[in-house]
Amino acid sequence: MTVTVLVADDQEIVRTGLVMILNAQPGIRVIGEAANGHQAVELARRLRPDVCLLDIRMPGVDGIAATRELAGPGVADPIAVVVITTFDLDEHVYGALRAGARGFLLKEAGAELLGQAVRAAAAGDAIIAPAVTARLLKTFARGGPGGPLPQPGEPLTEREEEVLQAVAEGRTNNEIAGALFISLSTVKTHVASLMGKIGARNRVEIAMWAYQTGRR
Known part of the structure; x- marks a missing residue:
């Protein structure tokens, strides 16, 4: 089965590159592009892709807010989201995962890992950039709510x-x-x-x- 993807990034050259990388992989097809989080949410609800690939830093509605609207707590029919960013910042990963993302990648991850993350999200699995996985999960555990x-x-x-x-x-x-x-x-x-x-x-x-x- 073909995994359908919506790509959202405010930088056209980056968005175009992500689309080319994904469309070149067998079993993956990009069906929509968005330049900001607001467009991404609207397109995702209309097109119902298997996976949304969202940049974090976008004008207006950012990737974390868009993730929360598409996959967050209380969403009746969530769409799988993979968040991708240039910045390896704890608060970004924390926010994305708490908002319901099934994956978190750095833009330097490469085509193979990007494809793996998209396929994993579509299958209900999750891939987080290896450089941040264990460190961040431990950080979340220590910094979680008390009680x-x-x-x-x-x-x-x-x-x-x-x-x-x-x-x-x-x-x-x-x-x-x-x-x-x-x-x-x-x-x-x-x-x-x-x-x-x-x-x-x-x-x-x-x-x-x-x-x-x-x-x-």
């Missing part, structure tokens, strides 16, 4: 704990299946069960929960 640590609605099984660890390490479903010697469908079942038990909306929130509760 009692969040607890699962039901105890996690031994296998769910293993899957939790793997997700927190940034592994994809295929990688988890290979490491644990289980089928891909079984991995998906465990991930879905984890989300239900801990109240996570996506894999990024599963990883963040693992750090917050000291499981990672």
Whole structure:
């Protein structure tokens, strides 16, 4: 199946480059372009792409605000969002992930990782730039709201704990299946069960929960 993408970046030359890179990859097709967050939200709601690739720094409605409108808490039919930026700033990553993004990349990531992130987001996985993953998740855990640590609605099984660890390490479903010697469908079942038990909306929130509760 072809993954459809909406690209939003206020710099035309950057936007054009991202579109060319994505359209050159098999199984990915760009169906819309936007120059700011407001246009991105309007186009995304009309075109319903599989994934929105959003720059953070855009005039008016920025990428984080647009992410919140498309994938944030309370959105009935969220669209997968991957945020891309030039700046490796903690507050940008924190804001993007809290707003519901399924991926966070630096613009220097390269074509291969960009394609992987888009495909992962479409499949319900998440990819964060390797340079920031562990450091930022640990930062989020330390800087999160005070009070009692969040607890699962039901105890996690031994296998769910293993899957939790793997997700927190940034592994994809295929990688988890290979490491644990289980089928891909079984991995998906465990991930879905984890989300239900801990109240996570996506894999990024599963990883963040693992750090917050000291499981990672």
